[in-house]
Amino acid sequence: MKKQYDFVVVGSGLYGAVFAQQMKEAGQSVLVLESRKHIGGNCYSEDHEDTGINVHRYGTHIFHTNDQRTWDYINRFTEFNHYRHGVLTTYQKRVYTMPINLGTINSFYNTSLVPSEVDAFLSSKKGTIQRPKNLEEQAIKLVGEDLYRAFIRGYTLKQWQRDPKELPASIITRLPVRNSYDASYFSDRYQGIPLHGYTPIFERMLDGVDIELGVDFFDDVEHWRSRAGHLVYTGPIDRYFKFQHGKLNWRSVRFETELLDEADFQGTSVMNYADEDIPYTRIHEPQHLHPERRQSTQPGTVVMREYSYNNEKAPYYPVNSPEDKERFALYQALARKDEGVTFGGRLAEYKYYDMHQVIASALARVRALNRQ
Numbered sequence: 219m220k221k222q223y224d225f226v227v228v229g230s231g232l233y234g235a236v237f238a239q240q241m242k243e244a245g246q247s248v249l250v251l252e253s254r255k256h257i258g259g260n261c262y263s264e265d266h267e268d269t270g271i272n273v274h275r276y277g278t279h280i281f282h283t284n285d286q287r288t289w290d291y292i293n294r295f296t297e298f299n300h301y302r303h304g305v306l307t308t309y310q311k312r313v314y315t316m317p318i319n320l321g322t323i324n325s326f327y328n329t330s331l332v333p334s335e336v337d338a339f340l341s342s343k344k345g346t347i348q349r350p351k352n353l354e355e356q357a358i359k360l361v362g363e364d365l366y367r368a369f370i371r372g373y374t375l376k377q378w379q380r381d382p383k384e385l386p387a388s389i390i391t392r393l394p395v396r397n398s399y400d401a402s403y404f405s406d407r408y409q410g411i412p413l414h415g416y417t418p419i420f421e422r423m424l425d426g427v428d429i430e431l432g433v434d435f436f437d438d439v440e441h442w443r444s445r446a447g448h449l450v451y452t453g454p455i456d457r458y459f460k461f462q463h464g465k466l467n468w469r470s471v472r473f474e475t476e477l478l479d480e481a482d483f484q485g486t487s488v489m490n491y492a493d494e495d496i497p498y499t500r501i502h503e504p505q506h507l508h509p510e511r512r513q514s515t516q517p518g519t520v521v522m523r524e525y526s527y528n529n530e531k532a533p534y535y536p537v538n539s540p541e542d543k544e545r546f547a548l549y550q551a552l553a554r555k556d557e558g559v560t561f562g563g564r565l566a567e568y569k570y571y572d573m574h575q576v577i578a579s580a581l582a583r584v585r586a587l588n589r590q
């Protein structure tokens with residue numbers, strides 16, 4: 219006899235894990251299917267075997283939220299350190315703070331402006347573009363030609379692999395420019411990195427839940443559906459509906475990870491590279507995410523060079539072009555008709571979600587189902 223479950227959850231990322239944890243806690247039986255060899259989705263982290271440095275395999279993840287309910291929930295499964303994120307960018311061999319703040323402007327222009335002078339100074343640099351026709355014009359309208367050429371043009375070109383003149387203005391609606399020296403990347407009340415990385419959170423959430431790793435739901439859809447009272451699907455929505463309205467576009471990233479025989483490579487967790495002729499967009503150095511750990515005892519440091527590229531098999535960021543939006547609306551209409559299935563998370567909702575938003579969304583869905 220095949221075991222029947224109240225819920226079969228496709229995907230052990232944050233959405234699937236929160237959903238499974240909540241239903242298990244409510245006394246329901248849950249099976250989680252995961253096509254990868256590990257749980258945790260893109261939040262997955264592991265200790266590097268030589269150095270013990272905790273590495274976020276799919277890119278640096280910083281937890282941040284203002285939502286008390288989400289913060290209380292995640293703290294049931296981990297303690298956080300007091301890491302505060304800051305980003306630096308290298309341009310023509312000089313290092314600047316990002317997002318653009320008073321320090322960036324003063325270093326770049328070799329000035330000593332005070333906050334009240336910034337707006338007038340930047341206005342004098344912005345030119346006369348009224349109706350920007352593309353991303354380049356939009357960025358120049360917002361920060362002026364010099365800052366655009368230094369910090370936005372090369373980085374955007376590498377990220378999108380297209381000239382900013384060919385990209386729609388709508389990609390950037392605003393560019394935060396701070397008139398102060400505030401260099402904090404997030405302003406949320408609660409921020410940090412889980413003391414032991416992200417994977418133990420998932421192990422605790424999924425404790426007592428049946429899990430099948432290395433299993434792709436699409437290899438036997440009928441079988442898995444027949445075992446589920448209710449199906450929770452967190453994979454790509456277009457794949458679920460056999461791409462009948464065409465493929466949704468995603469931007470992808472890949473990482474080149476290297477162990478270096480030095481104590482500290484760049485002195486910070488994330489360094490952007492704005493120059494066009496440097497092929498990577500960022501270098502991550504994960505040891506800096508854990509200032510509470512003693513760094514001097516480690517025999518080396520791990521760095522991850524990040525490259526943007528096109529790979530529909532590794533969907534990271536939704537492109538959200540007008541055609542994508544139309545296509546997604548068609549898939550959403552199909553999803554609404556598919557009773558007995560919840561579509562949740564970044565891949566099924568075709569949405570750039572931060573972790574706190576995925577948690578809030580899964581908790582809300584569980585509450586709604588429990589009310590039915």
Ligand SMILES: Cc1cc2nc3c(=O)[nH]c(=O)nc-3n(C[C@H](O)[C@H](O)[C@H](O)COP(=O)(O)OP(=O)(O)OC[C@H]3O[C@@H](n4cnc5c(N)ncnc54)[C@H](O)[C@@H]3O)c2cc1C
Pocket residue numbers: 228229230231232233234251252253254258259260261276277278279280281282433434435436452453454471534535562563564565571572573574576
């Ligand atoms: C580079 C990068 C950096 C990020 N940094 C941050 C950050 O600093 N802070 C922050 O808050 N958020 C960050 N995020 C966002 C964060 O990763 C997501 O919010 C979160 O991982 C989404 O969880 P999810 O469950 O929706 O999706 P996922 O983590 O993608 O989980 C979906 C799971 O479903 C599985 N799956 C898919 N299809 C199938 C199938 N057919 N059968 C079986 N299994 C399947 C996948 O293998 C995957 O494990 C970042 C994202 C990226 C890409």
